Amino acid sequence: MxxxxxxxxxxxxxxxxxxxxxxxxxxxxxxxxxxxxxxxxxxxxxxxxxxxxxxxxxxxxxxxxxGPAAPRLAGPGHGHGTRLPEWLRVLGEELDAPVSYAVMDGDEVELVIRVDAPGRPAAEEWAEFRATAHAHALGQCLLAQLDPEARRAYLARRPVRRLTPRTVPDEEALMRRLAGIRRGAPVVEREEYMLGTVCGAVPITVGGVHSAVGFSLPVDEEDRLEETALRLRKRLERALTAHAFTVLT
CATH class of the missing domain: 1.10.10.10 (Winged helix-like DNA-binding domain superfamily/Winged helix DNA-binding domain)
Known part of the structure; x- marks a missing residue:
């Protein structure tokens, strides 16, 4: 990215x-x-x-x-109005992984910001982020928040294509996968966007906008992918009453 x-x-x-x-x-x-x-x-x-x-x-x-869900992105004790990059930096340190924030902006998947963790740079964007939502965890997480008709419309413009041997093979396979993602559940992918990299993401919403926070890990740390995704979800859940981010549940 x-x-x-x-x-x-x-x-x-x-x-x-x-x-x-x-x-x-x-x-x-x-x-x-x-x-x-x-x-x-x-x-x-x-x-x-x-x-x-x-x-x-x-x-x-x-x-x-x-209001009661005051916009304090960094949690209790950090005050109001903490900016998103700083909050993501703290989050990346907690997860020991680079983190990213993406939104569904109109009818496009958009990468808003990426923040490296100390000594852990994020995977490079070798294929356009918008055009490869089917392959990376952030994109799959955003598409999973749409209804089936909106997913079809997106994929008509941004068709599924193989980026690695592990990429979902076609639109129908992707639609089945997205339909099986429980609302609010973390999404993970293993070397579907880039060989050597695994990723996870958790859905959130700000003012009704579909969005997600994600992270990446080297494939040799795949054994902590699921655990890190669950930690991310719990971290966002703890922020429900204090932050501008509301985890979809």
Whole structure:
């Protein structure tokens, strides 16, 4: 996977910007948030309604304040508004693995950011991330969150192709696999995207946006793949009431 900057994509970036401003100023109106972020007022209202619905904000007497699922990405004691790259860095140290965050941005699978762990660089993106969602854990995790019709539409544009001898062989095999993934369960793949690398991912949502956090390991550490995926899921579950990330269960 190729490194990207810390800029978030689309709705995720705008939603987090709103959360950070509310955390900093304690309470703000929708109009002021729109002016401060440069996001059109109609879009600001839409994002705010979603964040209120998910419990990240409260709407009281015309202003917005942090809700019970306050946007503290790094957990208790780290304060409000911690940025995603720092939270992923801490997570990577805990898992002893490089971690990545991806979203379903409209009808595309997008890699938002990748953060290396100390002494553990992530696997290089040797085949385009968008076009190979069928092969890597992050992509499979995102596709599993879609309904079957949306999956078919995606695969019509981004057809399954063999990247390694272990890649899922065709669309029907992939559809069967995705249908068998329990909602909210970790997804793992073994050398399907790149020989010598195994990966895992866990689904999350921010303001209703389909997203996922994933990690990679060298194949000689495959024996800890499942355990690391479960640790990642538990780590996200512990964050439910404190973070802007809500694990899908």
């Amino acid at each position: 190729a490194p990207t900057g810390p800029t978030l994509i689309g709705s995720v970036r705008r939603a987090l910007a709103l959360l950070e401003l509310v955390a900093e100023h304690h309470e703000l109106t929708a109009k002021r948030l729109s002016r401060m972020t440069g996001v059109p007022l109609a879009t600001t209202y839409h994002l705010l309604r979603t964040l209120v619905h998910d419990g990240h904000l409260r709407h009281e007497r015309g202003t917005f304040r942090l």
